[in-house]
Amino acid sequence: MDVHIVGLGNLGSAFLNGLKDLDVNIYLYDDSNEVRQSIQKNYSITPEKSLTAIRDGVLLLCIKPQNINEFFHTHKDKIEKDVLICTPVAGLEIRTIETNLDNNILRIMPNLLIRDKTGFIPYASNYEGDYLNFIKNILENLGTVKEVEESMFPIITALSGSGPAWYYELSNQLVNSGTELGLSLDDSELIIKELVKALPALVDEDETFKDLVNKVKSPGGTTEAGLNSLNNDSFDTIILDAIRKATQKSTEISKELTNE
């Protein structure tokens, strides 16, 4: 199968890394000379500057929402009907792509963990079944795949697409607290990095995160003191507000892309 990745920034290069050992022919495109050179150096594949005609296979669109309308305007006539359009672009709805192309469309919302084949990939499509076996043969190799209602994409984008950033920012704030209270930056970073690397081993399918919190905390102990402080400072509201803002942003981008 031919897979054409357009846009090799954070997500496009994560896809490339995840796909490089699979049985696919990879074709790469990026506007940026610097990005093309870096990909050439790290993967020994030479990307093109922009897409030329493609007749079949998969077009994996990994460019920013603000570049989408220009992309369709310039390239839609080069994309034949048999090509599967697969897009992780935040806010880009299937119906918006359908105004430009009469193709099978697979909308996905992965996160950067696909790089190491541990991603979560929710998807919605405008066709029945698994066209080109792309889901089974490719996506399922990059992480856990699940079909969802397209109307759920804004909240899924906020929770999963942006998901790594919430944990990294929490970790960043923990590191800052460590240094504020006397640890060196190196020691504080080391402690939190080791912690984050070890956490997945404790995540159990049968236990909720609330259960896991309860396992760490003991009555009258240090963890409970910190958790009470988080509660008093409305940690739940802070997180809910952040996820709500990210969800709204996704909806706003959709409206901009459909010119509503």
Ligand SMILES: NC(=O)c1ccc[n+]([C@@H]2O[C@H](COP(=O)([O-])OP(=O)(O)OC[C@H]3O[C@@H](n4cnc5c(N)ncnc54)[C@H](OP(=O)(O)O)[C@@H]3O)[C@@H](O)[C@H]2O)c1
């Ligand atoms: N990053 C994530 O974790 C994540 C997660 C889920 C979904 N997404 C979605 O994935 C998309 C890409 O995000 P990103 O973080 O990877 O962005 P990025 O790092 O900015 O990468 C986009 C790349 O595409 C290039 N580009 C733009 N227009 C092009 C065109 N017409 N032809 C070829 N290359 C083009 C850009 O080059 P120039 O800079 O020169 O324009 C840039 O190198 C976004 O739509 C985002 O919503 C990202």
